[in-house]
Structure formats: C-alpha cells, structure tokens
Amino acid sequence: MEIPQSWGGVCSLPWYVGGSQVLGVACVVITGVWMGHFYGGYAWNGSGQQFNVHPLCMVLGMVFLYGDGVLVYRVFRNESKRSVKILHALIHMMALVISIVGLVAVFDYHNKANIPNMYSLHSWCGMLTFVLYFLQWLLGLGLFLFPWASTVLRSWYLPLHVFFGLVLLAMAVGSSLMGITEKLIFSQSSSSSSTLAPEAALANVLGLLLVCFAVLVGFVVTKEEFRRPPNPEEEALSVHFNTLNDGSGPSSP
Amino acid sequence: MEIPQSWGGVCSLPWYVGGSQVLGVACVVITGVWMGHFYGGYAWNGSGQQFNVHPLCMVLGMVFLYGDGVLVYRVFRNESKRSVKILHALIHMMALVISIVGLVAVFDYHNKANIPNMYSLHSWCGMLTFVLYFLQWLLGLGLFLFPWASTVLRSWYLPLHVFFGLVLLAMAVGSSLMGITEKLIFSQSSSSSSTLAPEAALANVLGLLLVCFAVLVGFVVTKEEFRRPPNPEEEALSVHFNTLNDGSGPSSP
Numbered sequence: 001m002e003i004p005q006s007w008g009g010v011c012s013l014p015w016y017v018g019g020s021q022v023l024g025v026a027c028v029v030i031t032g033v034w035m036g037h038f039y040g041g042y043a044w045n046g047s048g049q050q051f052n053v054h055p056l057c058m059v060l061g062m063v064f065l066y067g068d069g070v071l072v073y074r075v076f077r078n079e080s081k082r083s084v085k086i087l088h089a090l091i092h093m094m095a096l097v098i099s100i101v102g103l104v105a106v107f108d109y110h111n112k113a114n115i116p117n118m119y120s121l122h123s124w125c126g127m128l129t130f131v132l133y134f135l136q137w138l139l140g141l142g143l144f145l146f147p148w149a150s151t152v153l154r155s156w157y158l159p160l161h162v163f164f165g166l167v168l169l170a171m172a173v174g175s176s177l178m179g180i181t182e183k184l185i186f187s188q189s190s191s192s193s194s195t196l197a198p199e200a201a202l203a204n205v206l207g208l209l210l211v212c213f214a215v216l217v218g219f220v221v222t223k224e225e226f227r228r229p230p231n232p233e234e235e236a237l238s239v240h241f242n243t244l245n246d247g248s249g250p251s252s253p
Numbered sequence: 254m255e256i257p258q259s260w261g262g263v264c265s266l267p268w269y270v271g272g273s274q275v276l277g278v279a280c281v282v283i284t285g286v287w288m289g290h291f292y293g294g295y296a297w298n299g300s301g302q303q304f305n306v307h308p309l310c311m312v313l314g315m316v317f318l319y320g321d322g323v324l325v326y327r328v329f330r331n332e333s334k335r336s337v338k339i340l341h342a343l344i345h346m347m348a349l350v351i352s353i354v355g356l357v358a359v360f361d362y363h364n365k366a367n368i369p370n371m372y373s374l375h376s377w378c379g380m381l382t383f384v385l386y387f388l389q390w391l392l393g394l395g396l397f398l399f400p401w402a403s404t405v406l407r408s409w410y411l412p413l414h415v416f417f418g419l420v421l422l423a424m425a426v427g428s429s430l431m432g433i434t435e436k437l438i439f440s441q442s443s444s445s446s447s448t449l450a451p452e453a454a455l456a457n458v459l460g461l462l463l464v465c466f467a468v469l470v471g472f473v474v475t476k477e478e479f480r481r482p483p484n485p486e487e488e489a490l491s492v493h494f495n496t497l498n499d500g501s502g503p504s505s506p
Contacts, residue, residue: 119449121434121460128461163475167468174427174464178434181374185438196372207374208381211427215420222416 009225016220017075023213024064030206031059038187038199046112050105055179057102062129062172063210065095067217070165074220077228089145092137099130122178129171136164166218173214180207262478269473270328276466277317283459284312291440291452299365303358308432310355315382315425316463318348320470323418327473330481342398345390352383375431382424389417419471426467433460 035042035052042056043049069091076084110117118127143149143157180203187199196204220226288295288305295309296302322344329337363370371380396402396410433456440452449457473479 119453121430121437121457124457124461125430125464159477163472167471170423170427171464174423174430177374177378177427178430181431181434182438184374185435200372204374204377207378211378211424218420219416224412 013074013220013226016216016226017071020067020071020213020216020220023209023216024067027206027209027213028056028060028064030202030209031056034199034202034206044105046109048109051109053105054102054109055176055183057098057105058126058172058179059176059210061095061098061102062133063169063176063213065091065098066133066169066172067213069095070169070217070221073228074226077226081228081231085145089137089141092140096134096137099133103130120178120182122175122182125171125178126175129168129175132164133168133172136161136168162221166221169214169217173210176210177207180204266327266330266473266479269469269479270324273320273324273466273469273473276462276469277320280459280462280466281309281313281317283455283462284309287452287455287459297358299362301362303362306358307355307362308429308436310351310358311379311425311432312429312463314348314351314355315386316422316429316466318344318351319386319422319425320466322348323422323470323474326481327479330479334481334484338398342390342394345393349387349390352386356383373431373435375428375435378424378431379428382421382428385417386421386425389414389421415474419474422467422470426463429463430460433457 035056039052040049042052044053069088072084072087072091076087107117109115117123139157140161143154144161149157184200184203288309292305293302295305297306322341325337325340325344329340360370362368370376392410393414396407397414402410437453437456
C-alpha cells in the first residue's frame with residue numbers, strides 16, 4: 001500500500017488552510033441564510049429578529065474568527081513572531097467583541113420576551129465556554145504579549161494555553177450544535193413531519209460543517225510538520241516584548 | 254508567581270486518571286438514574302423503557318469505556334506494549350458492542366413507535382461518530398495489532414489514529430450533549446417552567462461532567478510528560494506481533 005507522502009509535507013499546509021476557510025465561510029453564510037430566509041432577517045428591537053443576531057454572531061465570533069485566530073501561528077509560520085502574536089491577540093479580540101454582541105442580543109431578547117435565561121444545557125455550556133475564553137484571552141495577553149511574566153511561567157503556561165485553546169473551540173462547536181438542535185425543535189419544523197424539512201436539512205448540514213471546520217483547525221494546529229520552525233536568529237535579535245526587559249527568550253505556540 | 258511544578262510531573266498521573274474515573278463513573282450513574290428515576294427504568298419491549306437503554310449504552314460505551322480505552326496507554330505506560338495494545342483493542346471492542354446495543358435499542362423503539370429515524374442533527378452526528386469509530390477500530394486492529402502492515406505505514410497512520418481518537422471522543426460527547434438537549438425539550442419539563450426543573454438540572458450537570466471527562470482524558474493523553482517512555486530493550490526483544498515477521502520496530506501510541 002502506497003503512503004501519500006504529500007499529506008505530511010509543509011507544502012500541503014495551504015490546502016488545509018484553504019479548506020478550513022471554505023468551511024468557515026460556509027458556516028457563517030449558512031447561519032446567515034438560515035436566520036435570514038427562515039426567520040425574517042435581523043433587527044435590534046426585542047423581536048425574534050433580534051434573536052437571529054445571536055447564532056450569526058456566535059458562529060462568526062466563537063467559531064470562525066476563533067479558528068482563524070488559532071491558525072495564524074501556522075499560516076504565518078515564517079513571519080516575525082511579534083507580529084503574529086499581535087495578530088493572534090487582535091483576531092481573538094474581534095472574536096470576543098462579536099461574541100459579546102451575540103450574547104447581549106439573546107439576553108436582551110429573552111428579557112423583553114419574558115423568557116428565562118440560563119436554563120438549557122446549551123446556555124450552560126455556551127456561557128462556560130465564553131467565560132473560559134475570556135479568561136484564556138486575558139491570561140494570554142498578560143503572559144505572552146506583555147513583558148512581566150518570567151520565561152519559566154511562560155513555558156509552563158504555553159502548553160495549557162494551546163490545549164485549552166483547542167478545547168474551547170470544541171466546546172464552542174458543541175454549544176453551537178446544541179443551539180441548532182434547540183432552534184430546530186422549538187421551530188417544530190423538523191419534529192412535526194416524517195420527512196426532513198428543508199430548514200432542518202440546512203441546519204444539520206451547518207452542524208456537520210462546524211464539526212469539520214473545528215477538526216481541520218485542530219489537525220493543522222497539532223500536526224508536527226506545520227509547527228513554526230525554530231528561528232535562533234530571531235531569538236537573538238530580541239524582537240519580542242519580553243526580551244526588551246529581562247533578556248530571556250520568548251515563549252510562543 | 255510560583256509555578257506548581259507537581260502539575261507537570263509523572264507522579265500527578267494517578268490523580269488525573271483517578272479524577273477521570275470519578276467523572277466517568279458519575280456520568281454513567283447519573284445517566285442511569287436519570288432514565289431510571291424520571292422515565293421508568295429499562296426494558297426491551299418497544300416502549301419508552303427501551304429507549305432508555307440508548308442513552309445509558311451510549312454514555313457507557315462511546316464515552317466512558319472509549320475514554321478508558323484511550324487512557325490505557327498512559328495508565329500502563331510501564332507495562333509490555335503488546336499487552337497494552339491487546340487491552341486497548343479489547344476495551345474498544347466492548348465499547349463498540351455496547352454502543353451497537355444502544356443504537357439497536359433506539360432504532361427498534363423508533364420503528365415500533367413509527368418515529369422517523371435519522372432526521373435530527375443528534376442522529377447525524379452520532380451515526381457519523383459511530384461509523385468513523387468502527388472504521389478507526391478496524392484500521393487500528395489491522396495496522397497495529399496484526400503483522401501485515403509495514404513500519405512506514407504504521408508510523409504514517411499512528412498520529413492520525415491518535416488525533417482522530419480524540420476527535421471521535423469529542424464528537425461522542427457533542428452528540429451526547431445534543432441527545433440530552435433533545436430529551437429535555439421533548440419531555441417539556443425544562444421549557445414549560447421559568448424555574449429549572451430537578452430533571453433538567455440533573456441532565457445539565459450530566460452534560461458538564463461529560464465535557465469534563467473528555468477534557469481530562471484529552472489532557473492526560475496529550476501531556477508530553479505522561480507519554481510512554483521509550484524502551485529500547487523491549488524493542489530489541491521483539492515482543493510485538495509485527496517483529497516476529499519482518500523484524501521491524503513496532504509503532505504504537
């Protein structure tokens with residue numbers, strides 16, 4: 001049996017990243033079409049149209065932008081580490097802000113419609129994911145981007161940051177899958193018929209694409225060949241924030 | 254800031270494994286109590302009691318036993334690799350058989366009650382997870398336990414086997430979360446009241462424990478310090494199936 005060696009080479013990275021972008025954009029577009037076509041589009045007036053902002057923002061922020069924020073360390077593996085760190089932090093800040101808009105949309109809608117908050121497993125897992133994401137972002141900012149953390153502390157935290165980064169992406173997708181399940185059952189379009197309604201088929205495909213996106217991002221990030229190559233020259237040139245202070249080498253994913 | 258060095262040492266492995274077992278057993282017990290106390294227990298007569306077999310078997314097989322099957326390479330990191338391989342395959346076979354019983358239970362119940370199969374995202378993701386798990390088990394058996402695969406093929410497939418092993422655990426937990434969400438909404442105990450019903454609270458806690466179990470298993474498996482130490486003596490002694498044939502070194506996680 002012949003082994004496809006090209007799967008392992010760095011030259012395949014653009015294909016994986018390209019594939020992830022196709023999947024990620026498809027997820028955002030399908031969520032937008034689902035809410036736009038089947039539930040009357042978007043507004044901020046306390047109506048069901050305001051609820052529609054929630055899934056769109058969460059898929060855009062907590063899944064697509066989050067995944068892209070993770071991928072920058074592989075996509076720009078030959079660029080300066082300082083620039084990539086800042087890009088990583090900025091994309092995750094955008095993802096956080098968009099997620100906050102999505103959360104405010106649903107809480108505000110619930111409150112105006114007298115629907116209780118935080119009773120479903122979707123809301124428990126989703127809120128847990130968001131809170132841990134916010135903590136992870138603060139810790140990453142404090143320990144990796146600013147100079148006050150020691151190299152020992154950074155190298156201790158780095159594998160945890162990477163591991164929980166992928167865990168939180170999986171939790172975000174899991175929460176999205178529960179959200180899709182809830183929405184489909186509440187709309188009763190899938191349960192009232194013995195055939196698969198077009199809306200349910202679209203939403204189920206969205207669920208599978210979200211899973212594929214997260215799996216592809218996880219694959220690219222954990223693949224040994226795609227890791228950022230060591231660059232002793234860059235380390236020696238002290239282009240990192242922390243090296244300006246304590247002269248120690250940088251730690252980054 | 255002091256860094257808790259003990260977190261990184263191998264001596265902490267028993268605590269993580271012990272914690273994962275507490276979480277895993279809690280998941281199985283809570284699922285059993287949920288179905289037993291709130292839905293009248295278990296039977297195989299086409300009634301709702303037959304449905305109850307489904308969540309119990311899936312949580313026991315696709316989550317708890319699956320996770321333990323993954324963990325054996327870390328728990329028995331100093332035992333002979335051949336024994337650990339066989340144990341790994343056997344636990345996963347048990348997990349597969351129990352999952353098949355769980356699947357037959359729900360399909361048979363649906364068919365007798367004229368409920369359509371495979372329309373929900375839960376069923377799509379769950380079935381995809383099961384089919385990929387079965388393929389992964391066959392590939393693992395064929396390539397790692399029996400002697401006909403070359404060392405090159407084994408070392409190419411090994412990282413994929415490990416990566417997709419964790420992906421499938423995450424997908425199994427994601428499918429379980431959707432199953433919990435569906436069951437709670439269909440039972441209407443959580444949506445008809447503005448307070449959290451005891452059943453919904455129990456099921457939501459189950460969901461969070463399932464997530465914690467998978468995260469802990471993933472943490473133990475991916476932690477560099479917990480990996481199986483290289484054992485050149487073992488390699489030289491040819492205690493592996495494949496070395497009896499082609500004399501090449503073994504590949505295993």
